[in-house]
Amino acid sequence: MRTIETDVIIIGGGATGAGTVRDLSLRGIRAVLVEKDDIAFGTTGRNHGLLHSGARYAVNDLESARECISENRILKKIAAHCIEDTGGLFVTLPEDERTYHDRLLEGCRQAGIKAEEISAREAFSIEPNLNRSIIRAIKVPDGTIDPFRLAASNVLDAVEHGALILTHTRVTGVIVEGTRVAGITCEKDPGELINIRGRLVINAAGVWGQHICSLAGIELTMYPSKGSMVIIDYRINGVVVNRCRKPSDGDIIVPGDTVSLIGTTSKKIDYDKIEYLNVDDDEIEVLLRDGEKLIPNLSRTRVLRAYCGVRPLVDTPGKQAGGRSISRGIVLIDHEERDGLEGLLTIAGGKLMTYRLMAEMASDMTCLKLGIKAECSTHKQPLPGSETKISPKKHIRAFTGIPESVVGSTLYRHGQRVRNILKKDKKNYRIICECEMVTEGEVEYALKNLNVKDIVDLRRRTRIGMGPCQGELCAYRAAGLFKELGPGNQSVKSSQLLRDFLEERWKGIKPVLWGDSLREAEFTYWIYQGLFGLGDIDFTKRHGPDEGGDR
């Protein structure tokens, strides 16, 4: 058994864990992050990537609203390449309660969010596809944030500052010595056991935090609330469109990279179901029906896939539980104080976009506990890729000869790091994923630098297979490249990587199988089963539980 010694152990590679390991590394503290699957595999990779302005909380939860707007401003600076400053709208439909509009304006004023009432005409010029019957509109500084990129660049920076990241490594036990947590035991993918000993363990396992606590012999109750979303083939809207009403199902459409996402639903589920999530038909129906009320053209557009995530809402005494009315506030628990167990912190709740603040809070507490004097710098220090302001025009010119769409897309995904990726060598910019313009060079960069174990991981770093064909054309090319450039561990055959990737895509397509998606799926089936006979290959390795599909 391998043993690793470190100062701080972080459990969970979501945005919160990734942010925390970066924060600590920047402060010069040794840290190891352990993630059972891949970076952003959990809730971080299953939301709609809204960079809240805070307006959505301005009526019910001023505290969250204030956190949002302050983080909104910080992230726009430090994570520019993961963010698109699209702006957002709140629109009132004739059937909506009129007073909500005024309450929202007032709430925004109190929270310090720049919300501006505009005419319906102005709203149409900002968003031409908007429902023409809206009666009032408010402009807010909403934006979009790419969770995969965000988590990956936090991890990249941490690694560049000396942290160790173990993905596909599951925490199986918490080592408790007396009243002190001394480390964890974990299992790396094919049965390799690792002991990690450290002075402090941070539980950043999101909704799985309940399980981690139980491993340490203490109790923490989560209120898992499932939210489903639907992805539309292309960017049907340019700005975030919110329905101006009390938060409920299907009231937001977020443009995200090349697609748009309709969100979301809210269903309380049992904790033991969180590994076996499925999008239900009634959820899809509600999302499409209400989404269409915001942007009527949705009804004529292809739906690519549906997926769901679980909100990691923590049951803290005093706060009311259940669904959306409970605050999504940040919860930082010092288990020494709460349970008399030294050396364990839990950081949970919050939002994707408050990940940095959550990391800062957890890191501050860590410093306090370990008696280290080090200041947080994550609010000033840009993430790798966002070092300087990005000028697409300049970059496109710098890479003359490579198609503009390739340069632009790579730049959009990797910011400044585009210089480590693109080369004017034809092999380098051969296109692997034609929908999202992912090149061989980008795949190579991801395989060598971004901790990628399989094609599903590769997708989270590059958007491979996330376009309309859902892997039809890129999957086998990527599998081939894995063989050529992939990590040394070749215990898994590329044909199996291919199968697993297609299976993962298939999970999200299944709930929306009609129209063009169905035709596309038929065609994909025809290629991979009819032509390649992929389904007939017998892979001896068993498959993990159904993870409910991913973004």
Add this chain to the structure above:
Amino acid sequence: MINLENISFDHCIKCTVCTIYCPVARNTHLFPGPKQSGPDAERLRIKNPRLVDASLKYCTNCKRCEIACPSNVKIADIIQDAKWKYTRVFWFRPRDFFMSRTDLAGSAATMFAPLVNFVVSLTIVKLLMEFFLRIPSARAFPTYNNGTFTSWFKKIRGHQGGFKNRVTYFHGCFVNYNKRSLGEDLVRVLNSMKIGVDVVREKCCGVPLIANGYLTRARKNARYNIASLSEQKKSNSGIIVTTSSSCAFALKHEYANLLGLDNSAIYSNTEYITKYLFDRFEDGNIPDMKPVHIRAAYHAPCHLERLGGVMYTIDILKRIPGLDLVILNSECCGIAGTYGFKKEYYKVSQDIGQHLFKLIDRANPEYVITDCETCAMQIEMNTQYQVIHPVTLLAMALK
């Protein structure tokens, strides 16, 4: 933002059949092909117009991709639209300006036709044009008529009034300035079938304007033509015919799909000539013909294929007695209107055509027959055969 009229890209299932059929992609690596330039890239351009690829300019708008597509994606329209909407075009383009103003250049040239034809054929002039205008010196130019078709028609107009059944003939620029004889042949053929011909005021159909990005001008011409043609409809059989497959394609499809105009007034009664003749022949109105004793190879132009008109031309040809007809495999000739007249595309254009030229040589014909004027130029320049229009062949067969 998004042009909601053309969201056909959403139906693409990425089968890549279109790219297999694209003559440009097959001959140069500089063009990634219709799938990538059309439906794939459209999603990116909607996200950010800056992601537009300069390589779009290589598309000839031949529409072969659209014929191949099983999902009815308007690929070529998407590409043309993006080409002019998102790429920045320098306003000062003297060559493109003159090339796209076929009517302007034509009306000037026909006045001094012998002189113009002579001057343009001089090597020194060709070299100067290559240097200053980037027009390849190896390119053969169409010759100009001595006098326009319309001025000839004026002389015979009175006679046409004698026919009770008359059609409107949209002659197009090429017949008017370069190949008056084709217009004359058409009048002879129709008259022999007891059908008269009306000609209205018309402007260039707009195909070269669209190809060179003068969309506002093209729209202006289109509106003029729609108005003028629908006006004439009232006083004759109401049918409009053309002898140019590209003019017909523009009137019927490009006006609505690419220029976004309402052409319903002329849509259903505008026909490429062989379709019109086919219907008359079916009704039993067949002119008296004598055997021609000719071996000919037929090349189907891309735009006629897109129009679905090839079978009518073939049917008409088959009815000409004594014609030994070889129907060539479908290949693009490569000229694509003004495309083959530009230095930057000349090589691609010639490379595309090679497949066709080989087929023609193998067929060993006396004549090549094709419906399109620019296909004819390309084939005449690259092979030793004379190229004639189906209507001209019909005229040759008249007793």
